Amino acid sequence: MQHAAFEPPPPPPPDRPELPEGAAPRWPAWYAGVEPGEALHVGDKVDNDIEGAAAAGVRGVLLQREGEPPPGVEAIRSLEELPALL
Numbered sequence: 772m773q774h775a776a777f778e779p780p781p782p783p784p785p786d787r788p789e790l791p792e793g794a795a796p797r798w799p800a801w802y803a804g805v806e807p808g809e810a811l812h813v814g815d816k817v818d819n820d821i822e823g824a825a826a827a828g829v830r831g832v833l834l835q836r837e838g839e840p841p842p843g844v845e846a847i848r849s850l851e852e853l854p855a856l857l
Contacts, residue, residue, distance in 0.1 A: 800829060811856060817841060832856060 800810035807828035814820020815834045821844055824831030832853075833846040840846035847853060 813847070813850070813853060817844060 799812075800807045803810070808830075810829045811832060812820060812824035812829050813832045813834055814824070817833060821831035821833055831845070833840050833844050834848075834850065835846040836848055847856070
């Protein structure tokens with residue numbers, strides 16, 4: 772299984788259809804050739820990263836180095852925890 776977060780995927784084939792209008796939040800999954808539900812987005816902002824990922828059908832994980840994450844938000848304290856989530 773390839774983890775696009777750790778190893779860049781090859782360029783998409785030339786016959787891959789164009790990304791649909793308004794689907795920009797899903798482009799990393801599209802580029803990696805996986806469905807949004809198979810992708811994982813890590814970010815440090817709930818509104819932009821976690822809510823944006825959810826709106827695109829992508830699992831979002833908050834990078835919360837200090838303090839407590841908001842209730843119901845999946846979070847990690849360090850990127851070193853990321854491989855365990857894949």
